[in-house]
Amino acid sequence: MRVLGVDPGLTRCGLGVVDGGTGRSVTCVAVDVVRTPADADLAHRLLTVADTVEQWLDRYRPDAVAVERVFSQHNVRTVMGTAQAGGVVALGAARRGLPVVFHTPSEVKAAVTGSGRADKNQVTTMVTRLLRLAARPSPADAADALALAICHLWREPMRARLAAAEARAAELARTHKARLAAARKAADTTGSAR
Amino acid sequence: MRVLGVDPGLTRCGLGVVDGGTGRSVTCVAVDVVRTPADADLAHRLLTVADTVEQWLDRYRPDAVAVERVFSQHNVRTVMGTAQAGGVVALGAARRGLPVVFHTPSEVKAAVTGSGRADKNQVTTMVTRLLRLAARPSPADAADALALAICHLWREPMRARLAAAEARAAELARTHKARLAAARKAADTTGSAR
Numbered sequence: 001m002r003v004l005g006v007d008p009g010l011t012r013c014g015l016g017v018v019d020g021g022t023g024r025s026v027t028c029v030a031v032d033v034v035r036t037p038a039d040a041d042l043a044h045r046l047l048t049v050a051d052t053v054e055q056w057l058d059r060y061r062p063d064a065v066a067v068e069r070v071f072s073q074h075n076v077r078t079v080m081g082t083a084q085a086g087g088v089v090a091l092g093a094a095r096r097g098l099p100v101v102f103h104t105p106s107e108v109k110a111a112v113t114g115s116g117r118a119d120k121n122q123v124t125t126m127v128t129r130l131l132r133l134a135a136r137p138s139p140a141d142a143a144d145a146l147a148l149a150i151c152h153l154w155r156e157p158m159r160a161r162l163a164a165a166e167a168r169a170a171e172l173a174r175t176h177k178a179r180l181a182a183a184r185k186a187a188d189t190t191g192s193a194r
Numbered sequence: 195m196r197v198l199g200v201d202p203g204l205t206r207c208g209l210g211v212v213d214g215g216t217g218r219s220v221t222c223v224a225v226d227v228v229r230t231p232a233d234a235d236l237a238h239r240l241l242t243v244a245d246t247v248e249q250w251l252d253r254y255r256p257d258a259v260a261v262e263r264v265f266s267q268h269n270v271r272t273v274m275g276t277a278q279a280g281g282v283v284a285l286g287a288a289r290r291g292l293p294v295v296f297h298t299p300s301e302v303k304a305a306v307t308g309s310g311r312a313d314k315n316q317v318t319t320m321v322t323r324l325l326r327l328a329a330r331p332s333p334a335d336a337a338d339a340l341a342l343a344i345c346h347l348w349r350e351p352m353r354a355r356l357a358a359a360e361a362r363a364a365e366l367a368r369t370h371k372a373r374l375a376a377a378r379k380a381a382d383t384t385g386s387a388r
Contacts, residue, residue: 041294042294042296043288044288046281046284046285046288047285047288050285070274079274080277083277083281084277084278084280084281085281086281087277087278087279087280087282088282088285090236090237090240090278091237091240091241091244091285094235094237094238095241100235102236
């Protein structure tokens with residue numbers, strides 16, 4: 001399975017493609033950062049991000065796209081741009097029928113370092129080690145994109161199993177309720193026929 | 195000039211097309227609200243919004259798109275969805291080479307009611323009156339989309355004149371600085387030749 005991880009942003013948008021092998025082995029396929037000028041028109045900055053992501057989707061043909069889920073703990077203006085960039089990335093993937101999953105920063109940190117509160121340096125160190133890279137990916141957005149892809153590869157099987165189990169449980173509950181309703185109706189009919 | 199106003203959102207996204215005539219006269223061409231189910235996948239909700247906006251761009255061929263600028267004064271989760279929806283709308287317009295301008299809610303309110311702090315009811319009343327509509331647009335997102343388009347039609351000429359004046363001033367400043375530098379250099383050369 002191949003995953004494109006995206007750390008969305010307008011100033012810097014991290015992109016990382018990772019292949020998952022057997023067990024926990026992961027391989028880096030590509031990593032880069034798209035930058036758009038701060039003085040450019042917002043719509044054109046979004047267009048640059050969207051076009052680059054579409055080129056990556058065409059070139060690397062991932063099976064899924066993992067995007068960082070944004071929270072507004074920082075500067076409001078930055079967060080809005082980040083959310084908008086994440087939106088156009090998700091749109092590009094959805095247009096190609098690819099599954100898009102959003103992971104929170106703490107899920108990503110926990111997946112690669114074991115702690116949801118790890119710092120950027122620790123994330124970069126683990127990404128470099130896990131992917132056996134010759135050099136630390138830089139800037140941090142590049143390492144974050146790779147971490148997102150790894151997080152998705154490792155969490156997805158569990159998430160899919162959970163979702164399937166929940167769907168089965170809901171189906172069982174529906175069947176049970178329908179049988180109960182049928183039994184009650186039959187009892188009422190018998191009652192009123194008496 | 196024809197403007198598509200968009201009040202972005204995932205649950206409800208207001209769309210309104212308005213034609214500007216001579217002076218302040220404005221005419222409603224179309225208005226509607228796109229809804230996406232809250233239990234749908236985020237990427238698919240964005241896709242529905244993006245596809246509907248593209249259909250409107252094809253059908254009504256506006257000269258510009260006006261989008262509400264989002265602030266995070268409300269619920270964080272809602273605001274993120276709103277920003278993402280606004281992002282895909284801006285992208286669709288940018289892909290067609292259309293100018294996209296973001297207006298703040300208070301700019302929009304001030305344009306149609308004279309007060310940046312007008313309530314939703316007042317905005318709807320003024321939109322109904324200005325566009326001579328037989329009925330009040332509903333829900334409020336529909337009225338907001340029309341108000342955004344009117345705001346853009348009325349503010350844009352002034353905004354464009356201001357931008358042109360600022361560009362001219364910056365150009366004059368650049369020319370002046372270049373002349374000053376050349377004069378200084380000439381003086382230095384004369385000085386050292388002495």
